[in-house]
Amino acid sequence: DGGITQSPKYLFRKEGQNVTLSCEQNLNHDAMYWYRQDPGQGLRLIYYSQIVNDFQKGDIAEGYSVSREKKESFPLTVTSAQKNPTAFYLCASSIADEVTSYEQYFGPGTRLTVT
């Protein structure tokens, strides 16, 4: 089955610790995205990548880092510099061309709680 997976579904960390959220897809999509979702707000773009070994900052990249060493994988690290890390994190992928890049396929999400 083709799809996009994120693990774990729930993650708990102490303040001051870095944590890495995984995202893997076997859809052969070139583009991958990380979003953050908070109650009452739209999805906000953290980072995106259109091709292996290249990625771009989104609207709220501060306190986060990513890598794209393989087409299938786009892990997100939430660093201790991120002031409000508790949120629902969604990874998505799409074909990287003009219109179909907007049809994004999402993973099930990781709910991160930092105390």
Add this chain to the structure above:
Amino acid sequence: GQNIDQPTEMTATEGAIVQINCTYQTSGFNGLFWYQQHAGEAPTFLSYNVLDGLEEKGRFSSFLSRSKGYSYLLLKELQMKDSASYLCARGDSNYQLIWGAGTKLIIKP
């Protein structure tokens, strides 16, 4: 969301019709997209409009007026499983999606 407005919550009755409106900033517009998100789950793509008019897909239809910066999602013959949030998103000139905050739709029997 950035310059995308949609109602926070709506309530409708099973079997009825509901229309969820979305207004957006027209500059750099590159299509209007609707996603469905059940509580605690990932959004799933429903429809998109690039040109003016109505696009029908079974019980769901989406309408776009580019000159007015306006779209709506129409859901017919509502079922309990349609209880979800409906996210309106605008494509921008960098092939990114700008998301609204979503409309939580509550279906009552």
